[in-house]
Amino acid sequence: MSLQDALRSSGKRMTVQRRLVLDAVRQARHHVTAEEIAKRVRAKHPQIDASTVYRNLQALEELGEVIHTHLDDRITRWHRADSHPHGHLVCRVCGGETEVRPIALASMAKRLHDEHGFDADLAHSAIVGICRQCRVVPSS
Amino acid sequence: MSLQDALRSSGKRMTVQRRLVLDAVRQARHHVTAEEIAKRVRAKHPQIDASTVYRNLQALEELGEVIHTHLDDRITRWHRADSHPHGHLVCRVCGGETEVRPIALASMAKRLHDEHGFDADLAHSAIVGICRQCRVVPSS
DNA sequence: GACGCTATCGCCACAAGTTGCGATAGGCTC
DNA sequence: GAGCCTATCGCAACTTGTGGCGATAGCGTC
The missing domain is CATH 3.30.1490.190 (Ferric-uptake regulator, C-terminal dimerisarion domain)
Known part of the structure; x- marks a missing residue:
């Protein structure tokens, strides 16, 4: 299922902010924190709020585009869903x-x-x- | 090694607050959150700060008296170290x-x-x- | 292209937990 | 029991993340 289809069938929309968050996760080589994603996103659009980044990461996970994992600190890490599992x-x-x-x-x-x-x-x-x-x- | 010995050899001290936190974990039947421990502790000593509870849980874990585990929410659970492992x-x-x-x-x-x-x-x-x-x- | 429905946004307040700091108080020595 | 050293305390600020709310803007229809 394409991203377009996934968006449509779940009633979600593709916003500028969502696009930027997705690109940031895809461009990251390994696992990245929400804070690092927010930093990248704000480099071009400084007005984007942290809560927007968190909500978009959740939404993109529901769409099957990104995945989060927990290492032993309290910080959640994100990576693209199509990277090799480990x-x-x-x-x-x-x-x-x-x-x-x-x-x-x-x-x-x-x-x-x-x-x-x-x-x-x-x-x-x-x-x-x-x-x-x-x-x-x-x-x- | 007794608690007294563990305290001495690690340079830690037994304070009123530490005693209360330890008792609260020991009395709890299952896993408890730091918030629940703080509530019990404050029942008798309302001025005890949450940070004191967190720091004492860490200290008691170093002493081998309590253990923490992570379920899938962001909340840490604590239990006595001598309960059966699972x-x-x-x-x-x-x-x-x-x-x-x-x-x-x-x-x-x-x-x-x-x-x-x-x-x-x-x-x-x-x-x-x-x-x-x-x-x-x-x-x- | 204008219209309307509502998902999403930015902002703010809150929740769980950590950290820095000056004040307090264990516990060792005398 | 007094004195000293420093672990620990209470407080406040900060971090990571969540949730409510009015305003904005996707996107499907006309």
Whole structure:
């Protein structure tokens, strides 16, 4: 379904602001915060409010154009929906971030599906833990 | 290590406020929000500030007395550290919440450990997805 | 191109949580 | 128990994000 069709069938409209937010997310190489998107958008249209950016990110997610994920801080990250899917490992000690292929998460997803009938989206929130480098050395 | 020892070895102090926050978390049956803890604490000592509650929850987590988890809203939940560990499944459609035994998550944890040397804490953040009831019925 | 319906906008206030700062008070020593 | 060091406190400002409201502007129809 094209963006035009998605807009029409959901009763949404394409505004200047929405276009700018979508372009900003698409142009970003990796995950970006709403604040970074707002900054880009305001570079050309300084009067656009932060709430407009937040609402448009939500709307674009409903349209299937962008996706948000949570790392371990309180800040939501956004990326284009057509980028390759992946999970995140975040170390609670050093804050380091590693991407993992979805296949590494599939065994648990299958088990949750089989035991609970639950379709897990393991890319939505980062998996928090302790990375190899930060693990405490035994004894000493 | 006792609480006294933990306090001493980390250079922390036991204040009236810290005691009240700890008691409030311990008395709570399940996960509670910082706001709920603040409410309990203020019942007897109304002048205690919210920031004091937040800072004490952090301090008590460093001491190993309490633990925080994230469900899919922006609100952090706290519980005593010695309660039985478990993960959470949260449905992004209906918001329903299911507890899962850690064993159901172990296969993925093992794989992440073997492939990435990463010790995952799968109880820290809820696993978001779609529950059995909310899954879209095929065709219709 | 004008008209009307209503989605969306900018603005403001609020919610959850964090941070800086001067004042207070644990807890160690004497 | 007094004195000292500094962790912690209460307060206020700030951050990230949400929600209400009157004004504006897509977009479908004529």
